[in-house]
Amino acid sequence: MSTVAALAHTPEPPYYAVIFTSLRREGDHGYAAMADRMVELGSRMEGFLGIESTRDTNGLGITVSYWRDEGSILAWKRNAEHAKAQKAGGEIWYESYTVRIAKVERAYTGP
Amino acid sequence: MSTVAALAHTPEPPYYAVIFTSLRREGDHGYAAMADRMVELGSRMEGFLGIESTRDTNGLGITVSYWRDEGSILAWKRNAEHAKAQKAGGEIWYESYTVRIAKVERAYTGP
Numbered sequence: 001m002s003t004v005a006a007l008a009h010t011p012e013p014p015y016y017a018v019i020f021t022s023l024r025r026e027g028d029h030g031y032a033a034m035a036d037r038m039v040e041l042g043s044r045m046e047g048f049l050g051i052e053s054t055r056d057t058n059g060l061g062i063t064v065s066y067w068r069d070e071g072s073i074l075a076w077k078r079n080a081e082h083a084k085a086q087k088a089g090g091e092i093w094y095e096s097y098t099v100r101i102a103k104v105e106r107a108y109t110g111p
Numbered sequence: 112m113s114t115v116a117a118l119a120h121t122p123e124p125p126y127y128a129v130i131f132t133s134l135r136r137e138g139d140h141g142y143a144a145m146a147d148r149m150v151e152l153g154s155r156m157e158g159f160l161g162i163e164s165t166r167d168t169n170g171l172g173i174t175v176s177y178w179r180d181e182g183s184i185l186a187w188k189r190n191a192e193h194a195k196a197q198k199a200g201g202e203i204w205y206e207s208y209t210v211r212i213a214k215v216e217r218a219y220t221g222p
Contacts, residue, residue: 006134006171007132007133007134007171007207007208007209008132008209010209010211013211017128017130017211017213019128019130019175019215021118021119021163021175022118023117023118052132052171052173053173054165054166054167054169054171054172054173055165055167056165056166056167057168058165060117060118060163060165061165062163062164062165062173062175064130064132064173064175089221089222090221090222091222094221094222096118096220096221096222097118097220097221097222098118098119098121098218098219098220098221099218099219099220099221100124100128100215100217100218101215101216101217101218102128102213102214102215102216103213103214103216104130104211104212104213105212105213105214106211106212107209107210107211107212108209108210109207109208109209109210110200110201110205110207110208110209110210111200111201111202111205111207111208
């Protein structure tokens with residue numbers, strides 16, 4: 001997702017992380033526009049704390065979004081426009097992906 | 112880290128994730144060799160479950176490593192060669208970074 005090129009500033013733990021790792025198929029097929037739209041839409045959701053996203057030239061991408069609690073994550077998953085993008089993701093854009101929901105217990109920054 | 116360009120196959124949760132997000136300074140200064148060496152070394156540690164790592168052309172990188180438990184993470188953090196790389200990271204390679212330790216509670220794959 002081209003719109004996110006910075007580290008997220010999140011509050012003190014505990015909070016939640018959704019770790020989305022994926023391998024892209026070749027070709028854009030509307031992917032970049034969808035990804036930008038999802039960042040825009042997701043970041044306006046209640047309980048959204050931040051997002052970090054990157055993809056290398058091999059097509060491997062990692063997006064981590066941060067959330068106040070599990071309820072916020074569930075509401076975002078069920079958002080109608082996001083649900084449509086999730087469906088298209090499996091059909092068009094992703095060769096394979098993994099979603100992990102994790103509770104952030106500790107965090108520190110450097111240097 | 113150029114050696115890791117695939118999704119990790121992790122066991123059923125619960126397990127732990129270390130989410131390392133960073134902004135690189137310009138220039139290699141031995142970074143690529145160190146990164147490869149840390150993947151090689153870390154993946155031989157007791158309790159290591161997998162790693163996913165990617166960096167885009169803006170210098171934003173995300174590496175997520177997966178571990179059986181907190182003890183495994185602590186042992187890796189204290190590994191002498193890794194500790195030396197962590198110190199050099201703050202001095203030479205990273206503009207800024209965040210480390211988050213999170214307990215993976217749920218996971219699913221697709222499509």
